[in-house]
Amino acid sequence: MEFWGYKRKEGRAGIRNHVLILPTCACGSESARIVASQVRGAVNIVFNTGCSDVAANTAMSQKVLTGFACNPNVYGVVIIGLGCETVPHNILREKIRSMTSKPVVSFGIQEEGGTLKTIEKAVRAAREMAAEAGMQQKELCDISELLLGIECGGSDATSGIASNPAVGELSDRLVDLGASTMMSESIEWIGAEHIVAKRAATPKIHNQIIQVCKAYEEHLKAAGQDCRAGQPTPGNKAGGLSTLDEKSLGCIRKGGTRPIVEVLAQGERPVKQGAVVMDTAGYDISSVTSMVAGGCNAVIFTTGRGTPTGNAIVPVLKVTANARTYERMEDNMDVDLSSIIKGTKTFQECGEELLDVILQVCNGKLTKAEAYGFSDIAVDHVCRFV
Numbered sequence: 001m002e003f004w005g006y007k008r009k010e011g012r013a014g015i016r017n018h019v020l021i022l023p024t025c026a027c028g029s030e031s032a033r034i035v036a037s038q039v040r041g042a043v044n045i046v047f048n049t050g051c052s053d054v055a056a057n058t059a060m061s062q063k064v065l066t067g068f069a070c071n072p073n074v075y076g077v078v079i080i081g082l083g084c085e086t087v088p089h090n091i092l093r094e095k096i097r098s099m100t101s102k103p104v105v106s107f108g109i110q111e112e113g114g115t116l117k118t119i120e121k122a123v124r125a126a127r128e129m130a131a132e133a134g135m136q137q138k139e140l141c142d143i144s145e146l147l148l149g150i151e152c153g154g155s156d157a158t159s160g161i162a163s164n165p166a167v168g169e170l171s172d173r174l175v176d177l178g179a180s181t182m183m184s185e186s187i188e189w190i191g192a193e194h195i196v197a198k199r200a201a202t203p204k205i206h207n208q209i210i211q212v213c214k215a216y217e218e219h220l221k222a223a224g225q226d227c228r229a230g231q232p233t234p235g236n237k238a239g240g241l242s243t244l245d246e247k248s249l250g251c252i253r254k255g256g257t258r259p260i261v262e263v264l265a266q267g268e269r270p271v272k273q274g275a276v277v278m279d280t281a282g283y284d285i286s287s288v289t290s291m292v293a294g295g296c297n298a299v300i301f302t303t304g305r306g307t308p309t310g311n312a313i314v315p316v317l318k319v320t321a322n323a324r325t326y327e328r329m330e331d332n333m334d335v336d337l338s339s340i341i342k343g344t345k346t347f348q349e350c351g352e353e354l355l356d357v358i359l360q361v362c363n364g365k366l367t368k369a370e371a372y373g374f375s376d377i378a379v380d381h382v383c384r385f386v
Helices: 026-037 055-070 089-099 115-133 157-177 193-198 203-222 234-238 244-255 284-293 323-328 347-362 368-372
Strands: 002-008 011-014 018-023 042-044 074-081 104-108 139-142 147-152 180-183 260-264 275-278 298-302 316-320
Touching: 002 347, 018 026, 018 055, 018 115, 026 042, 026 074, 026 115, 055 074, 055 089, 055 284, 074 089, 074 115, 089 104, 104 115, 147 157, 147 244, 147 284, 157 180, 157 244, 157 298, 157 316, 157 347, 180 244, 193 203, 193 244, 203 260, 275 284, 284 298, 298 347, 316 347, 316 368
Parallel strands: 018 042, 018 074, 074 104, 147 180, 147 298, 180 275, 260 275, 298 316
Antiparallel strands: 002 011, 002 139
């Protein structure tokens, strides 16, 4: 199975060919937004951190920023910094250059003499990159080039019994074809982690999955917190989910049944093909952010309550099995899987249909969030001061 994509020297093919306007810190985000608005083919992210932070959080921010730049959907990068942030734009630029052969340039607002002068230079650089990107032709790429992020958010009772099993079927089909899939949100394995661990390809991976959940609960307990205080969310409860264990049993269905070949830290790139999992927060936007930084070139997102979430770099395909949600939020939902609930289709049949939809997205079809230009970014901080 093949799709039309953009070949990258570093590995996986891109299904988009963006010029990324990348702020190093919150102070560069507005300038990055303005630059992207002036250049066709450019996208920006809004970054809410990057300065005045502890070392572990700075390292996480750098992992996310470099991961964004190296994502296969990105052709080239224009970095905009302020000049006094923790990691200056020129250092980030050289770090990215050491990891990829993509064109990368950077500008500092303080060095250039203010916002307008920075924007002028950055726009010129971005336009040149966009012109070069427009010359790159799509090529036939094997499905093994696809790394699909699998996400859920705003879950309700229909998620665990319909949309998540359908996406799990999709994951299994993709893995069987040679592609890779990534499930995250490790807090939402808790209570079902033993079931996830049974899928481990090796005893070491089995123990890693168990330890991820144990470590998270111990970390919160040390701070006097309980993950069950925030999980399930009020929306989950209104949708019929009563406990974290019940939510987890539904959440893990979206990962499929194939052997898990790798356990990744947040924002880490997989080195193995197949089904992988990433240890991320239980906040869907943060989880998607980490998977995009880890190299996913597309994300499928199940929801029962509905969500508008999108990502500037990667198309986010949103599916629901709740007929009322699809009707109410048709502007945001891409696929209606309520036929599973109605009994007119099986989740296996819907998984096969989702494979066709994902191929359409890989070949250039825009998701609804993508067409709106939505860009939701959240970096999970490993250290917080309360």
